[in-house]
Amino acid sequence: MTFMFSRRAAVFASMMAALVPLSQAQAQATHKIRYEEVVRSVLYVPMYVGIQKGMFKEAGIEMSMKTSQGTDKGMAALLSGSADIVLIGPEASIYVANSESPVKPIVFAGLTATDGFLLMGRKPEPNFDWKQLQGSKIMSFRPGSNPDIFLEAALRKKGLDPKKDVKLVSNIGPAARTGAWLAGQNDYATFLEPEASSLEKQGKAFPLGSVGKEAGMVDYTVFTTTDAYLKKNRAAVQAWTQAVAKAQQYTAAAPAGELADLVAEYFTGVNKAELVSAIERYQQLQLWKKTPMVEKQAMDQLQEMLVQGGVLEAGKKVDYARFVDMGLVQSLAQK
Template sequence: MGNKKSIKILFSVWSPFYSPAFLAGRLLQERQIDVTYDTVTETERYQRIKDNKSNTVVAAAVSLHWESCDDDREGIYHFAQINSCDGFFLVGRKPCKKFDWSQLISKKILVSGRQPITALQYAIKRHLAASGMKTEPADNGSQIFIFSEKGSVDEILQDFRNGKGDFAHVQGHWAQQLVDEDKNRFLEPVWQTPLTRYSFSSLMASNELFGGKLYRDFMKAYNEALKFVNTKSAGEVVDKIGCLFSCVEPEILRSSIEQYQNVGCWKHDGKISKELYCQTKEIFMDVGKDFKDLPYEDVVKTQSFDSTTINAKITKPEVKRLVREWFQNLDDYRTDAGKLNALVTESLKIETPEEALPFETWCQSITRFKNPTHDVKALEIEIDFDVANIKLVVRWERSDSEAENPEKREAFYAAQTWTIIRSEQDKKLRIATYKVDYLIDEVDLRGNTGK
């Protein structure tokens, strides 16, 4: 087991719109934590988290949960706000002294992404309503607004540079880049007063990240990053994250960040409030979008980092006591299941070489074994403040009520790997991950050793 911590921070697009998350990673690097940045497609987001449950953070939108199936999002929650308003710009190809939203009528707008398109439809509707014009934005030119949907920002940029479309709907830094390439072009931020704020983009991760020291380190860095981007100049932000945007001219990057600061994308406390969440739903409903109406608690993890959530360091005697209690209660499980349940997290799955079972399902499956005994033969403990990683070998003896000879006693040696965390609620230790690496029949083991 290695000592150095690492975290992956993934983005759908490489935009300074996500500056707080980029900067949080840079701050973690300064604290000797390995940080890997990468891009991820919308269809890969959940799987990339599941591939590395304990150390992966993905920038997404709460609306992604509304469009996904239950299995995809199981155990994954949004936990920190990145942007509380739209971060897209409209780039027009013809000179414009003063932009008016009615200028979009009968014009082709190059767009990409379900939530960005929804947000644009909402903005058009609200801006025109504010000017006294009542109309509904529509897709594919069926009415007066022509949305030409593309598969990616690269397609939008290519088409716009090749003369297609009247407006490009893109984030910074691409919007600023397009204007820099042709001074006749202009850009206009989509989000403006009097539009309401909502949860436009946020960070999501697996339950297995929450509560541990890495999560606490990340949230501390993230809160510092939020304060930095809101109080320092755009140039100072570029000094911190510019190395991550080596293909972007520093002045274009600075201009993009400055415009995001002016709009106020990052002016919030980092929490995804219920108000912001519900307002996002209102926007989808306002433009007639279908979506799965999930409760706030099913999407957002309300736990966040502040001085009250700092857990005490886990000690080896505590871990040994938990291991002892676990196997004692496992021996008595058929008569007292409650004690076993009190030692695990709600989301625990028992992983074996054959399958991964929800804890309750696994508990039901072991009732077939009679008079079990467990004897821990080896225990290795590694503590990272309020997270403990352990490896152990246990001798397990039992009879099987479903076997051909239900009274026959059989013994096995099981190698297991656990992660233990301290509960935020009662500060007691809980088993957060439980993996059976392999199981060897004692008879086979004796045969191999010649004993």
């Protein structure tokens, strides 16, 4: 599997290096796309890099961007028609595929290789063992959401039953989590960057482990549209996919300091040292995909995690082809 992934990454690297500037006709084509990201996070640096380096503009995309504050809200925007493309967890598309919704979401490109949340404690624990979580309260997320599912998977791999051995607190909204932690709620919590580095600098929380590292390399956030939008606007989604692929290659090769300078405007209030630290941490954890390919094996693994988490019946797993279309990604490699 590792060899196959490395080979695909090499093919994509060669392909992207060989890409010539868009033709005049392509450059003049404008695709107006309403985009929503799930949250604002360093986890999505490749997307911000693509915007700042003009890769989406070069692809003929005129983008409006909003932050949903949750995969459920991002999916709601997609299904209601108020967003054209959303960056959310792939689990949402599985849930909708099993529903009676006439609108079907389609995953067409991946951005992150796994969960970017860090397990944080209230004091440094140099010799931390996940089994120390036994009997504790951990601030998590909405049941069935990707952050919750990945944390449960990590706990199980460490020999803990997330339903019995710990108390996962799931009733605190994304925007209220930092405040709740600072108010003294819960023993442990999971945080994305840059919140993790900021809390660490303040001496309010200390990183103990990586959820994604323990859960495994399973696509965590993906670009998703609807089947109808993809059918009607395939050229626009193709342009988007090409811009994402270029941004991923650029991000993979750039040093943390350069990336921090590029994306600084998306993180006002975070100083450069904290931003560089956050980016370096994610680089070390290899959280950013080098290509937009979302593999069937990863989605099969995700669905097994959903079954183990009790949010998907084993008999209701969704065929990969029903909610994932890698045709646009594959077409890039053929150019």
